[in-house]
Amino acid sequence: MLKHKTLISDPINPSLISFKPRQVLLANQNMKHAIDKPSAPALKSEQKALLLRSVAGYLNSNGFSKTLKKLLSEAQIQKDGFIGCTLDLEDMCYKYLEAM
Numbered sequence: 001m002l003k004h005k006t007l008i009s010d011p012i013n014p015s016l017i018s019f020k021p022r023q024v025l026l027a028n029q030n031m032k033h034a035i036d037k038p039s040a041p042a043l044k045s046e047q048k049a050l051l052l053r054s055v056a057g058y059l060n061s062n063g064f065s066k067t068l069k070k071l072l073s074e075a076q077i078q079k080d081g082f083i084g085c086t087l088d089l090e091d092m093c094y095k096y097l098e099a100m
Helices: 022-036 045-061 065-075 089-099
Strands: none
Touching (some): 045 065
C-alpha cells in the first residue's frame, strides 16, 4: 500500500493569494477620494475666459510657444486677446503660497 505524505507547513498569508496590481489599488483609492471630495464650483464664462487669457499670457512670457499655440487653438482665443491681460499667474501663486 502507498502511504500518502502530508505536507505540514506554515499557513499561507491571504494577502499573497489575493494579489491585486498596484494600478488597480491606486485607481480604487482615487475613485474613493473623488467620491468623498466635493467638486469645485464651476467658473462663470467671463472668469474662465480671464483664466485662459492669463494662462496664455504666462505661456507667452515664458517662451512656451508650442504649448501656447495649442492652447490658443483649443480655447479659441485670438492671438492678441491675451496681451493686455491684467491677471498675473506668478503673482497670484506667490500670494497664495505666502498665505499658507
